[in-house]
Amino acid sequence: MDADKKLPVYQLFIPPVNLMELRRDIWCNDPLPAKLTINKKKLDIDIVYRGSHIREFRKKSYHVVFHKPNTFKGAKEIHLNAEYNDKSLLRNKLSLDFFADIGTLAPKSQFVHLKLNGKDEGVYLELESVDQYYLKQRNLPEGSIFYAVDGDANFSLMSDLDKGIKKSLEMGYQKKCGPVKDEMHLQELLIQINTISRADFEGEIIKYIDVEKYLRWLAGVIFTQNYDGFVHNYALYRNGDTGLFEIIPWDYDATWGRDVNGEVMEEDYVGIEGFNTLTARILDIREFRLRYQRLLKEIMDTHFNVARMKPIIFGMHDQLSPYVPNDPYIRVNKAIFDNEPDFILKFIDDRAKYIRSQLYKLD
Known part of the structure; x- marks a missing residue:
């Protein structure tokens, strides 16, 4: 195996008493002290399980916060994802890299080989945290970041969960960083999305949302067919210079x-117009809709096609393949793992044909 294809080894040490506490209540969000060694660099960290339903899986995912030193490689925290339900192990990274390639802000990620207290835990995906350090790494203007934490992050005044009017406009969101006043800007955004008249929408919404970047994000959701992506699995970033909100994919x-x-999930499961209140209102505007139609065509020609994606997919697969037999959680699924690249490529071909057949709806 080429040296540049080897995965970095992350040696995680959680004191046995802390590991017992972590396993005693998987839903506890109180971090516990631990140590992480990367390339012989010893780091004091706080650690806790991450995710919602994925906490119940045998192979756990972790949220790591650097304690001493305070940051590592410019980051305050990282996420170590088990990718347990994805037998290819590569869909998350493939998606986030795809978003970045088509011009959308997205977190960086890398595959790592994790060991816990000397025991092999297998392949993990290290995900960059979307926070103030994320902005700094990219020389982006300071601003606020709000995580969409549940289905109420639907850009509506109505709750997806309670099926009534939201008790608070911030329902569905959790502020990760930024000034308190930006909470008012989030509220104003949601009010404007839902109250600007149809006649005024085209001219007014551009004062709150970077529409071009939103359409690129929407295209990314549609191509990858993330069913939850419209009301979940994203973060909002309010650019402090422009005052406009941008959207960042996640998970x-x-x-x-x-x-x-x-x-x-069949290739026609999610229609090209997606869903959520903001998307519906933006695509109701002919100029935005036609721009979105052109974007879909451009991205299928340049990025979302088998010729472009095949070397990327097999490159990731080849990098991970030597590690799968030693992953205690997925080694029995090696045959499935080996079949996934062809499955994904067939999906790309079928999805592209479906999207092309639906473009007339955007005329």
Whole structure:
């Protein structure tokens, strides 16, 4: 195996008493002290399980916060994702890299080989945290970041969860960083999305949302077919210089033809117009709709096609392949792992044909 293809080894040490506490209540969000060694660099960290339903899986995912030193390689925290339900292990990274390639802000990620207290835990995906350090790494203007934490992050005044009017406009969001006053800007954004008249929408919404970047993000959701991506699995970034909100994808393992349980999701499951209140209102405007139509065509010609994606997919697969037999959680699924690249490529071909057949709806 080429040296540049080897995965970095992350040696995680959680004191046995802390590991017992972590396993005693998987839903506890109180971090516990631990140590992480990367390339012989010893780091004091705080650690806790991450995710919602994924906490119940045998192979756990972790949220790591650097304690001493205070940051590592410019980051305050990282996420170590098990990608347990994705038998290809690569859908999340493939998606986030795809978003970045088509001009959308997206977190960086890399595959790592994790060991816990000397025991092999297998392949993990290290995900960059979307926070003030994320902005700094990219020389982006300071601003606020709000995580969409549940289905109420639907850009509506109505709750998806309670099926009534939202008790608070911030329902569905959790502020990660930024000044308090930006909470008012989020509220104003949601009010404007839902109250600007149809006649005024085209001229007014551009004062709140970077529409071009929103359309690129929407295209990314549609191509990868993330069913949850419209009301979840994203962060909002309010650019402090422009005052406009941008959208950043997050957690994209249920994509490329498989759902959150790893089951087949047919290529026509999600229509090209997507869903959520903001998307519906933007695509109601002919100029925005035609721009979106052109974007879909451009991206299929340049990025979302088998010729472009095949070397990327097989490159990731080849990098991970030597590690799968030693992953205690997925080694029995090696045959499935080996079949996934062809499955994903077939999805890309079928999805592109479906999208092309639906472009007339955007005329």
